[in-house]
Each structure stands twice: as structure tokens, then as C-alpha cells.
Amino acid sequence: MTEQTSAPHFWALIDVLPLAVLYKEQARKAVFANQAALRLFGLPAQQNLLSLSDIQQLPLNTADSDQPFSLLQNPLLLALSGTELCQPLSIAGQKLMLQSKVISLSFTLHSSVVISLCSSSLTQQRLPAASDSNQLLAELQEALAFDKLISLISTELINVKASKLDQHIEDALAAVGEFCHADRSYIFLFNGDGSMMSNTHEWVREGIRAHKDNLQQIPQPALPYFFNIIKQDLVFAVDEVAKLPPQASAEKQEFEAEDIQSVLCCAMQAEDKLLGFVGCDMVARQRNWTSNDLRRMKLVGDMLANALQNVSYRQSLQQVTEQLQQANAQLQQQAHQDGLTGIANRRHFDQHLEQELQRASRHQQQLALLMLDIDFFKAYNDHYGHQAGDQALQQVAQLLQQQCRRQGELAARYGGEEFAIILPGAGEKECHTIAKRIQRDLKALAIMHQQSAVSSLLTLSVGFSSIWPTQDHSADRLIAKADKALYQAKAAGRNSIYHLSDVVTS
Numbered sequence: 201m202t203e204q205t206s207a208p209h210f211w212a213l214i215d216v217l218p219l220a221v222l223y224k225e226q227a228r229k230a231v232f233a234n235q236a237a238l239r240l241f242g243l244p245a246q247q248n249l250l251s252l253s254d255i256q257q258l259p260l261n262t263a264d265s266d267q268p269f270s271l272l273q274n275p276l277l278l279a280l281s282g283t284e285l286c287q288p289l290s291i292a293g294q295k296l297m298l299q300s301k302v303i304s305l306s307f308t309l310h311s312s313v314v315i316s317l318c319s320s321s322l323t324q325q326r327l328p329a330a331s332d333s334n335q336l337l338a339e340l341q342e343a344l345a346f347d348k349l350i351s352l353i354s355t356e357l358i359n360v361k362a363s364k365l366d367q368h369i370e371d372a373l374a375a376v377g378e379f380c381h382a383d384r385s386y387i388f389l390f391n392g393d394g395s396m397m398s399n400t401h402e403w404v405r406e407g408i409r410a411h412k413d414n415l416q417q418i419p420q421p422a423l424p425y426f427f428n429i430i431k432q433d434l435v436f437a438v439d440e441v442a443k444l445p446p447q448a449s450a451e452k453q454e455f456e457a458e459d460i461q462s463v464l465c466c467a468m469q470a471e472d473k474l475l476g477f478v479g480c481d482m483v484a485r486q487r488n489w490t491s492n493d494l495r496r497m498k499l500v501g502d503m504l505a506n507a508l509q510n511v512s513y514r515q516s517l518q519q520v521t522e523q524l525q526q527a528n529a530q531l532q533q534q535a536h537q538d539g540l541t542g543i544a545n546r547r548h549f550d551q552h553l554e555q556e557l558q559r560a561s562r563h564q565q566q567l568a569l570l571m572l573d574i575d576f577f578k579a580y581n582d583h584y585g586h587q588a589g590d591q592a593l594q595q596v597a598q599l600l601q602q603q604c605r606r607q608g609e610l611a612a613r614y615g616g617e618e619f620a621i622i623l624p625g626a627g628e629k630e631c632h633t634i635a636k637r638i639q640r641d642l643k644a645l646a647i648m649h650q651q652s653a654v655s656s657l658l659t660l661s662v663g664f665s666s667i668w669p670t671q672d673h674s675a676d677r678l679i680a681k682a683d684k685a686l687y688q689a690k691a692a693g694r695n696s697i698y699h700l701s702d703v704v705t706s
């Protein structure tokens with residue numbers, strides 16, 4: 201017995217009652233049967249914990265025709281799923297009355313179902329009349345239909361996409377509105393600190409006025425009684441708005457302005473956080489809310505709260521993922537970029553040259569490398585200052601970048617005032633043309649250099665090498681070749697273009 205409850209005294213008492221009792225905490229699977237129930241079903245005294253499949257096997261027949269119940273109409277299963285019943289039936293020819301109640305006991309976290317089976321003669325006066333039986337049947341069918349619909353919607357809601365959430369919420373609101381015979385059902389969500397609420401979704405019966413648009417950002421002081429009750433009790437149930445207490449005058453005024461006669465709201469909580477509430481109104485007539493209405497509303501509230509929470513988790517996860525991806529891309533770019541000039545840095549240059557060498561070797565294409573160095577740059581720095589030197593480096597870098605228009609072409613800062621350009625597919629003639637164009641464009645920028653020995657403007661020297669790469673070619677060899685040509689251009693007087701030993705002065 202200790203398996204299904206933390207209150208053994210309570211069970212010791214129930215166990216010896218002469219009345220047959222079945223008990224199930226809603227969060228647990230097993231159903232506890234007391235001694236009288238076991239005797240009634242002809243089960244051994246020790247088998248006081250029954251599974252749902254044990255329950256299905258019990259010899260239960262209809263009261264009038266002694267036929268076994270179909271699965272969907274089995275009153276024990278209906279009662280255990282939370283439908284409150286008062287129904288005649290027969291067990292082994294004995295006429296009995298089944299009564300079930302959903303209750304909350306202080307020592308259990310969840311509500312529980314208590315089912316009693318007693319001789320129908322004891323409850324003769326409470327037996328339903330023929331018309332009541334039809335009513336009972338209609339209620340049962342409705343309860344069943346509601347449970348089916350809700351389990352369908354909740355299955356859909358488990359992994360609902362943000363784009364489909366609104367549709368599913370509206371379906372759930374329509375279901376709860378219909379099954380609670382309400383005229384309007386809705387969801388309100390609280391803002392971050394719970395000081396304001398807004399109507400986010402609404403369902404209205406045909407002919408009933410919608411109010412959603414007028415119910416946005418309602419502050420707590422506007423409806424203080426309602427805010428307090430829903431936050432403290434998690435349920436706000438009013439059968440007759442006219443009978444609201446004096447301290448609820450603001451609420452009464454608001455409800456009357458919306459022609460509301462009865463209201464039922466249940467909090468939506470996720471992980472102990474109050475997200476908002478789901479509720480419904482009676483407009484055309486007044487209604488005394490039943491425990492079934494409350495159960496349905498709670499069920500829908502829990503379901504929607506979970507769905508809203510899941511979608512919000514997934515959205516924030518997606519947001520964080522996107523931020524991380526952006527930060528990663530930025531880091532990646534920074535790792536490949538020269539801080540001063542913004543063009544490729546030496547690390548990027550090395551990787552790119554290696555890739556292009558392999559590609560050129562695979563496709564048997566030429567690959568050219570230009571090395572470019574500003575002339576008399578120390579003198580420029582000394583004369584115009586380091587900051588002006590930085591600006592000149594940036595201008596040159598931009599100019600070189602503009603030369604790289606085709607796929608695979610890359611301009612990089614090789615180090616200090618030395619730059620490099622990788623030109624896949626370029627032969628000597630093309631390299632020379634590009635080098636000339638660079639010198640011409642630099643001249644057009646007209647960066648003054650009074651201390652230069654070759655010109656009054658900033659100039660640069662170029663060395664290049666163009667090869668047909670094979671497996672044996674290494675990046676180091678290509679760089680060494682272009683660098684040697686650059687050295688020769690410098691030695692030959694600067695502001696020159698050199699291709700190994702062939703000097704072509706500008």
C-alpha cells in the first residue's frame with residue numbers, strides 16, 4: 201500500500217470500509233482497490249494494486265441488459281480518466297451504483313479519482329430517472345468526445361512549429377468553449393513581471409461579440425481583484441457576475457460592459473512561472489460551472505502552457521544559435537583579416553596560396569604571384585608621421601583589392617609595407633599588365649612623398665612570378681621566386697616591375 205500513497209493511515213481506514221472503493225492518483229498508473237472491492241470482483245485479498253488492463257478485465261455489465269460494456273463506455277475507465285459519474289451497473293448479477301469523484305487531498309500533489317460501488321438499493325433515491333439517464337449518457341459521450349479531441353490537439357501541440365501554434369491554440373479554445381457550453385473562450389498572457397495582461401487569442405460562438413482588440417495591455421490596478429485571485433488561487437470562477445463582492449467593483453463593471461454573466465479562468469503555468477490564463481465567458485445566459493468545466497479548462501491551460509513554453513524555448517534556442525553563428529562567422533573573418541587595412545592577412549594568404557597551388561596543379565593551369573613593396577616607406581613615415589603612414593597603407597591595400605575581380609584572386613598584406621597578390625590562371629603578360637595598372641592607379645591617387653628618391657609621389661616596386669605548378673612545386677618556392685624579383689626591382693632603382701631577371705621600368 202505504501203507504493204501508491206504517502207499517507208498509510210488514510211489507506212488503512214479505506215481498506216476496511218464495508219463500501220467497495222477504487223482509488224487512483226492521477227499522476228500514477230496503479231489503481232488501489234480496497235478489501236470490499238476485491239471481494240466484489242472476486243480477486244485475491246493481496247491483489248490490491250490493479251493495472252488499467254486488470255480494470256478492463258473486471259466483470260462489469262450494464263444494469264438493464266446485463267451486457268458487458270464496450271471499451272469506450274466502460275464506466276470504470278471513464279471515471280479513472282477523470283469523468284465524474286453516478287451510474288447503475290451490475291457485477292455478477294448484483295445491481296450496483298457506481299459513483300466517482302475527482303478530489304484533491306492535501307497529502308497528494310495531484311488530484312485523485314475515488315470510485316465507490318455500493319448496492320443500488322442504498323442510493324435508490326439518487327438513481328437517475330429515465331430522462332436523467334439520457335442526460336447522463338449525453339454527458340458521458342460528451343466527456344469522451346472532449347477527451348479524444350484534447351488528446352488529438354495535445355499530440356499535435358507536442359512539437360508544434362511556431363507558425364502553426366496560433367491555429368492549434370484556436371482549435372483548443374474552440375474545443376473548451378464548445379464543451380463548457382461557453383459563448384467565448386480566450387487566452388491572456390502576462391508581461392514579464394506579471395503587472396499587465398493582454399488578450400492574445402479568442403474564440404467566440406456565432407452571434408457573440410469579440411473583445412480581443414480592446415483587451416490589450418491591461419494593467420493590474422485596472423482589475424486588482426482578478427489579478428490577485430488568479431495569481432493566488434490559479435482559478436477564477438464566477439457563476440454570477442452580479443454577485444461579485446464589493447471589492448471586485450472594477451471587475452464587475454468590466455464584465456457587465458462586456459455583457460458577461462459567468463466567468464471561468466484557469467492559470468497557465470510552466471515550470472512554476474505564471475504565463476497567463478485560459479478562460480471562458482457566458483454571455484447569453486448564466487452558468488454554474490461544474491467540476492468537469494474546471495477540469496477541462498485546467499487540462500487545456502496546462503497543455504497550452506507547455507506548448508507556449510516549448511515554442512518560446514525553441515525560439516530562444518534558435519536566436520542563440522543564430523547569434524553564435526554570426527559571432528563565429530565574425531571571428532572567422534577577423535582571423536583572416538588584417539587589422540589595419542581590412543584585406544587578407546598573412547595567415548589567409550598562406551592558406552589560399554596552398555589551395556590555389558593544388559588547384560592549378562590538378563587542372564594544369566598557370567598560377568602567378570605578385571609581391572609589391574612601397575618605396576622609401578621609412579622616409580615617408582619619418583616625414584609625414586606614423587598615422588599618415590597607416591593611411592597610405594590603407595589606400596594602397598584598397599587599390600590592390602580592387603584588382604582582384606576574378607574567382608580565386610586574392611590581395612593580402614604580407615607584412616609591414618609589403619603586399620602580395622595571388623592570380624590563378626595569369627601568365628607573365630597578364631601579370632605585367634596588372635602590375636602596370638597598379639602603378640598607374642597609385643600615381644593617380646597622388647599621395648605626396650617629398651622624401652622619395654624616385655618621384656614626388658608614393659610609388660611601389662613589383663616582383664612577380666608565374667608558373668605551371670606540378671606536384672613538386674611548393675608555396676615557399678613560388679614566394680621565394682616572386683620575392684627575388686621584387687628584390688631585383690628594388691635594386692634596379694625602385695618604382696619598377698621585375699620578373700626575375702627581366703627588368704621592365706615604368
Ligand SMILES: Nc1nc2c(ncn2[C@@H]2O[C@H](COP(=O)(O)OP(=O)(O)OP(=O)(O)O)[C@@H](O)[C@H]2O)c(=O)[nH]1
Pocket residue numbers: 540573574575576577578579581585586587588589590593615616617690694
Ligand atoms: N605607418 C606604418 N608603418 C609601418 C607599418 N609596418 C611597417 N611600417 C614601416 O615601414 C617601413 C619599412 O622600412 P624599410 O623596410 O626600411 O623599407 P623602405 O623604407 O620602404 O625602403 P625600401 O623598401 O627599400 O624602399 C618601416 O619604417 C616600418 O616602420 C605600419 O603598419 N604602419
